[in-house]
Amino acid sequence: MMPNTYQDTAEELIRKEGGRATGIRVKILALLLAQEQAVTHREIEARLIGQQPDRVTLYRVLQWLADKGLIHKITSDDRVWRFHVNHDAYLHQHAHFKCTRCAKVVCLDDLPTKRHLTLPAGYRFQSMELTVKGLCAQCV
Amino acid sequence: MMPNTYQDTAEELIRKEGGRATGIRVKILALLLAQEQAVTHREIEARLIGQQPDRVTLYRVLQWLADKGLIHKITSDDRVWRFHVNHDAYLHQHAHFKCTRCAKVVCLDDLPTKRHLTLPAGYRFQSMELTVKGLCAQCV
């Protein structure tokens, strides 16, 4: 079960961003705070026991949390966003790992520096998105 | 305009893979052979002058070409596949560049080696997908 502290932390974080501490917002952020790995919209929906929010509301809450920098969105080759809380360690740019068997996504610590790749002449580097694929410890 | 050689090359490549050299298959592969950069399903549809194939057929032809290793599929954060021919230089793993202004996607030459990143204990590396974002020479 999720300890109350997650609810409290969530409420505090939302207020700090100047948003209304709605029941649903708090529940969603608290749930995300409790997740080790990145979760999809579907997974959040399924895990939100009791209060089942509207699909659209969930999308909007997730977008709001991402806009406020409380969580980050992860793109994947399965055309599904995954969401993960911005713990201090993940405020900077970082790579992601996706298990090719169970589809689990976790955040990695760092990102190779851009020195290691060369762009065509006249191209300007802005950022990079790196997803490592392989097998997680449970699937090896 | 597209020189005949593309049509001929396309037909030859398809036959070499044991498939029927259908009019549409040949046209699609010839078109892809002529493209410098990766193109979306939509773009292919629009550029197939004269013979406008069924959407589903286009999807299936592209999947078939990818399965046979004649082209490769590129994932992107806009949830749209892009397709590019497997020139000799692109048979190996490589990174991609996506322009944040015009959405152009080009294949880069190399990929940083996996030495430059560390996985959690027990995780097994299989491959990596790297997309560099920035501005292309035309958009800088």
Add this chain to the structure above:
DNA sequence: CAATTCGCGCAACTTTGTTGCATTAGTAAA
């Protein structure tokens, strides 16, 4: 030319996400 079957075209469906708008419920002020 005839027989075989691969691949195409059509219709219907699915998944993921977005937009518009009326209603509800947090919040803060009275």
Add this chain to the structure above:
DNA sequence: TTTACTAATGCAACAAAGTTGCGCGAATTG
């Protein structure tokens, strides 16, 4: 506590990208 304000929710409809099933036609083989 009550009231007023408006941010946020819920519903319906829409949109884009891609998939599935199936009958028919055309590419290949002999």
